[in-house]
Amino acid sequence: MVHKASINLGLLRGIPRGAGRVLLAAATVVVVAFGVILLGPSPRWTQFLDNLHWSTSYAAAAVLAWIGVRSALPEDAPARRWFAVGLSAYAAGQFLWDMQVAFGWNPFPSPSDSLFLCLGPCCALGLLSSLRTRASRADWGTAGMDAVGLVVVVLVLALALYLPRRGNSSAWELACMVLYPVGMVGAAGLGAVLVPILRLRLDAVTGLFLGALIVNGLLWMRWNALTLEHGLSDGSFFNVTFSVTALALGAGALRWRAIVSTDPAWERACDWILRLLPLLLVGGSVLAVALVAMLPGVPPAIRLLVQAGALVSSALALGRQSLLLAERDRLLHAARELRRAEEMRRELEAHLRQAQKMEALGTLAGGIAHDFNNILGTILGNVALARQDVGANPNALTSLAEISKASHRAKHLVQQILAFSRLSEVGSRDVIRLGPVVEEVVAMLRASIPAGIHLVFHEAPETPTICADANQIHQVLVNLCTNSWHALGVKGGQIEIRTEASTVKTGGASGQANLPPGRYACLSVTDNGTGMDAATQERIFEPFYTTKEASQGTGLGLAVVHGIVRSHQGAITVRSQPGQGTTVAIYLPAMDGVPETPGAPSMELPRGQGQRLLYVDDEEALVRMATRLFERLNYRVTACTCAADALQKLEQDPEAFDLVVTDYNMPGLSGLELARRVRALCPTLPVVMASGYMTEDLKAQAMAAGVAHVVYKPNTVEELCQAVDKVFSREPLPTAERRLKVP
Secondary structure, eight states: OHHHHHTTSGGGTTOOHHHHHHHHHHHHHHHHHHHHHHTOOOHHHHHHHHHHHHHHHHHHHHHHHHHHHHTOOTTTHHHHHHHHHHHHHHHHHHHHHHHHHHTTOOOSSOTHHHHHTTHHHHHHHHHHHHTGGGOOHHHHHHHHHHHHHHHHHHHHHHHHHHGGGOTTOOHHHHHHHHHHHHHHHHHHHHHHHHHHHTTBOOOHHHHHHHHHHHHHHHHHHHHHHHHHHTOOSOOHHHHHHHHHHHHHHHHHHHTOOOOBOOOHHHHHHHHHHHHHHHHHHHHHHHHHHHHHHHSTTOOHHHHHHHHHHHHHHHHHHHHHHHHHHHHHHHHHHHHHHHHHHHHHHHHHHHHHHHHHHHHHHHHHHHHHHHHHHHHHHHHHHHHHHHHHHHTTOHHHHHHHHHHHHHHHHHHHHHHHHHHGGGTTSOOOOEEEOHHHHHHHHHHHHHTTSOTTEEEEEEEOTTOOEEEEOHHHHHHHHHHHHHHHHHHHGGGOEEEEEEEEEEEESSSSBTTTBOOOSEEEEEEEEEEOSOOOOHHHHTTTTSTTOOSSOTTTOOSOHHHHHHHHHHHTTOEEEEEEOTTSOEEEEEEEEEEOSOOOOOOOOOSSOOOOSSOEEEEEOSOHHHHHHHHHHHHHTTOEEEEESSHHHHHHHHHHOTTSOSEEEEESSOSSSOHHHHHHHHHHHOTTOOEEEEESSOOHHHHHHHHHTTOSEEEESSOOHHHHHHHHHHHHHTOOOHHHHHHHTOO
16 A cells, blocks of 8 residues: 555656655655644754654664665666765764653754765765766766856755854854755755756756755745844744655655656757856846945945855856856867768778779789780681692782781770770880880870860980880870860860970979989970969879869879889979969980890791690680691691699509690699699690780799790791790700600
């Protein structure tokens, strides 16, 4: 029955059974005591019942608080523990007071006052501990200033009430009277300030606890004021109210929860409260000063006290606003940095996608080159065989020459497609002339640029040779001419390519690029297109920076050009004006050597002496062509289209072959792995490997695997036959010599 009644007490519904019984029993004692007192019994009974309901209520509040500690969640336990300590001290103070009354010892203030004073600070510490993990440093500072401002206002009010009436009261008596209300109202003010700062949900329990603190503090303030005036004839009503507020404090401490609210309407209300709070403090301070100045007969000390309190509360309000402004600036700066970081992240993601797309294009180009090179190799090999078959027929030889010429052009085109995917590699650098490279680029571009663009090439006779990778210089020219082509647009215009000699005397090419003194070859590309402003010129060599539409450019072209030129110890200068065209000049160190001129390939292919070849390639047409070719050159050929079949033949008879010729890119087992297996089976057996996608890393791995020669596809028949002939002409091993003597 008691439990059923306790769980129906509205705000306290859901409390533990033991707590409900304690609360109900204490409330019954208070009601009965108040009823008996109202009947007007003797003063002796009044004193007894006053002490009884006070002691019962304070003890019940402490018990409720400790029950709450035992049932609290980990995050709420520290706060409830501080509440329980404060209420226990409150109850202990009352028991000490009862003992003093019983023994007739009633000093004022009594030792119990120091215990009563513990309630306010302990409640303040509990509020701070419950909110410690939920507040930032700025929130702590703001809450502290607001709470101190409220405490100052309460303190000034208490002193203004007490000082004129202090009479013969000692300083300790006056201090107790002041600290009673200040401690409790100050704690309640701290809780009231932290609620909007942290957006706490203002539920019934929070309101009950903070409201009981405020009522208790105000009651103490009024009680003390009446006591000093000797105007308190009967304190029974005050005493019962103290008991009720003590029970309310115990009930609030029992179920205290610091819950953050996510309601948008409450968040807006909290913002308004925080904005109005400093105005209320300053306005209250101004009003207090005005009232004290207007009231007659106010002692000067009281006026000075009110003015000092108003000044302190106003200073705290200003300090609070300064702290909030600083925090707002910090948050705005953090928000800007976050937006900048987010923009950078999106930009980097776009660059990553672009780089991945370029990498995918390179991989695709490598795969296309492999298949296309096999086709070209088959065409070139059959052209060589057809030349031997037709004899001296001039018409047939002319047709075959045209087929060979077109196939070689296709081979160079594939090399140009692959050039961009091999820029990070250190290519082979030779002494070359710029003229032939430029002529090749001009011939290729004239077939692709619009008819309205006129492409002109001027080569100065004194242009020096350079030491460079011809493929990379080819790529530089293609990128520069493509940029000029896009700058001309649909209206057309002229692109002029010029090569000439340049001398740097004091450092700097034409005063713009930092170069050591010396002779340089200058390669310039000039257009009469739209030109660029200074801001654009500063960024044109940045990777992924482009002023073109997404369908026209990736922002990598000039970055690649810059990287290639720097890797050749050269420099780039740019001269441009909006509407007046652009000139990009490249300076490369001059060389004194003479470029090697490859001789015309001999129509007579080197013949073998009956050596036995194992030819491995996954392209059947290429296998048939190579078999016919090497058999005509007096080689004995065993052809395989699968590396596993070739290994099986070697395992059956390791001495059956004098040379293995293999493709690199084959399904299942690559040519490189095949070379390693061959070396393990027969260390004296040489291997020649062909690949349509050659890299420096692949060459190094091939040498480590014991490959004698690496031939680039689509290799001409002469190159492949010469590689095979070099292997046999330089083979010093006795086993090889024994093999060569076999008829």
